[in-house]
Amino acid sequence: MTAQPVEAVPDVAGVMRDMGRRARACADALRLAGPETRTAALTAIAKAVRGHAEAILSANRIDIERARGAGVSEALIDRLALTPARVEAIAKAVEEIAALPDPLGVETERWTRPNGLDIARVRTPLGVLAIIYESRPNVTADAAALCIRSGNVAILRCGSDCLDSSLAVHAAVVEGLTSVGLPADVVQLVATPDRAAVGALLTGLDGNVDLLIPRGGKSLVARVQAEARVPVLSHLEGLNHTYLHAAADADMARDVVVNAKMRRVSVCGATETLLVDAEVAGRLLPPVAEALIAAGCSLRGDARAQALVPAMTEAGEADWTTEYLAPILSVKVVDGLEAAVEHIRTYGSGHTEAIVTEDTMVAAEFLNAVDSAIVVWNASTQFADGGEFGFGGEIGISTSRLHARGPVGAEQLTSYKYVVRGTGQVRP
């Protein structure tokens, strides 16, 4: 089922076109299999991941050796490395997706027209998804599981860094699929590091790819967005803001900001700019800054913020437009809600913005005025996550407004059709 990685494939474009054809050919089998079969496949995949743990770990050692040989940083090697606990976590994550309700066939609306026609809106799969990702071997299982749950056929393209690990995980996925009678081609993995494979996916493989999902750094996403000839679901960045309003509770402000910035600095839900209302900056900002600095965060402020916290360096224009993904926070003192919203409108990336305030009316105005995928009142921006939303996993967070916005879980990977039931009606 799973080809061994090869450094050069003579006809990558042809191989990819064939993958597209095979993906489309099994779309109906997965769509019509029924929720129980999809659940059984996911459970079987989790079991197969556990059963293949040794093979996965030894494939991972090959990836790590290759990465070390190529002088890859230890931070990247840590992202790449699997342990028995991490393999177990992969299996567990697939089981969590198996436990989610199957979204397909669910009627989301149903109504009757005056002429007696009964119309229902029913969830269907999207079709064939191509997912292009970088060096986290767990994504192979995660993405496969979300696609199976949502009835979508998947073509996976992993980073060359984790190709051996991914092939080993993929072998478990295929074992799980076929053990319940689903076609192996429901989840295909591109088995070559040849970058021409990505180019082929961007063309849509003769109409056999319905949606491209890039998961990775900015350059990957930007390339996919610029070159794709099929629809793309992606987020470019999370340049998120937390705004401390004049009526913010001081302790909550401190705890929320420290968490929003420092819980994990590398996630897309991390706050990158703190906006503090001028009315209360003298009271609120120093203790917040102190707690941030104690947590290891560097601060860059505008003149008014610097005046209150001398430990800040000066923020330049670039600081308002940078997604640090690092223990750095830019800080600006703003004159009221409108100025905060205006700053977010100018510099935000439409991902996640939060306000801390005890004033219900002001909160409502902020939540309405800010047009980001996620707007938060009195909580950390780091809740921007499909798991935290209860979606049981996510393929990413969309900053697009089309199709899906915010965390993309199994339900967001579906389309719908209309089922019209009549008794012989003809249209006048």
Next chain:
Amino acid sequence: MTAQPVEAVPDVAGVMRDMGRRARACADALRLAGPETRTAALTAIAKAVRGHAEAILSANRIDIERARGAGVSEALIDRLALTPARVEAIAKAVEEIAALPDPLGVETERWTRPNGLDIARVRTPLGVLAIIYESRPNVTADAAALCIRSGNVAILRCGSDCLDSSLAVHAAVVEGLTSVGLPADVVQLVATPDRAAVGALLTGLDGNVDLLIPRGGKSLVARVQAEARVPVLSHLEGLNHTYLHAAADADMARDVVVNAKMRRVSVCGATETLLVDAEVAGRLLPPVAEALIAAGCSLRGDARAQALVPAMTEAGEADWTTEYLAPILSVKVVDGLEAAVEHIRTYGSGHTEAIVTEDTMVAAEFLNAVDSAIVVWNASTQFADGGEFGFGGEIGISTSRLHARGPVGAEQLTSYKYVVRGTGQVRP
């Protein structure tokens, strides 16, 4: 507000970029205006259309004279021509959209997480829509009204055939918008027939167009799909099937098929191929064929159909792949449900398919197995229409599976955001 049409604009690209900037600049004003203001704008537009009826009719006479001079067919001139009754119908259609519930701000889901976070999914506009259409002057008002109802800013590009009429209608739209304090730029109309304007729209105007909607013939839609650098919502064609199952009621079969094909042959919901179950073809097909022929329809059948209805000419492979949009129907005798579904899978365009049967189980199987935007049981495929679905108008019928599928009304032109309300939660 409304520029006069000019044959040549020195810098079309620059003019279009400016339209994009102005569209984006007023998006928040429309989004934040509130439902009452949007309703008031629509009511005012309907009133202004009536008030400007004379100007609209005389502009239309210019379009018609130009079309006659260019030797345009009378059928096209009929599409283009306005009468006092048609102007009234335009105003009426805007009023119907004014009467629709405003989709924005509506919570479509709301739940509480175990940590107490309260999460709501709330409808938002998409942003800026560019709509490219051909020679029906009523589309200018229809499209503007649907965009206003859904809170989306519009850039309209009409066919050069109806530019004068559209400018006159647009003047009424602008009068309505500004009379309630909304910016005139909420609906802009490209005031030049220069085709370079379309090319500019396809680029997305520096990120200021969020969605392109082509409404028109196949060549327009195909060009937009091939060249657009921004997402496109469109349907290519409605190659629709009606399947007469063995358990079909004979009278219902006849009435439904005649309506599905002949009510209006030029609409995308018209049936183009009739599939008849071999088990009952001898009984069902002759009376259906007789009624179709009496209604003026030509029939093209496969060998088995021809044997039953000698008046049929022979259907070739091309007949299964042609959207006639004419009083022609292709007819095929199939061996059971599975063969019918397989024919639809092979030749259908994913628009609308119907089954006529008294067998509930067979109907359920058909409705599940056929993956078209609209699947119909015991009714005419010509119900494929936003108005007939109760959407109060439509911008088209999407055969895409992304974002919106089937009839696209105001609600389908929205996105959503997540509103998260907490009490100081931080993420562990």
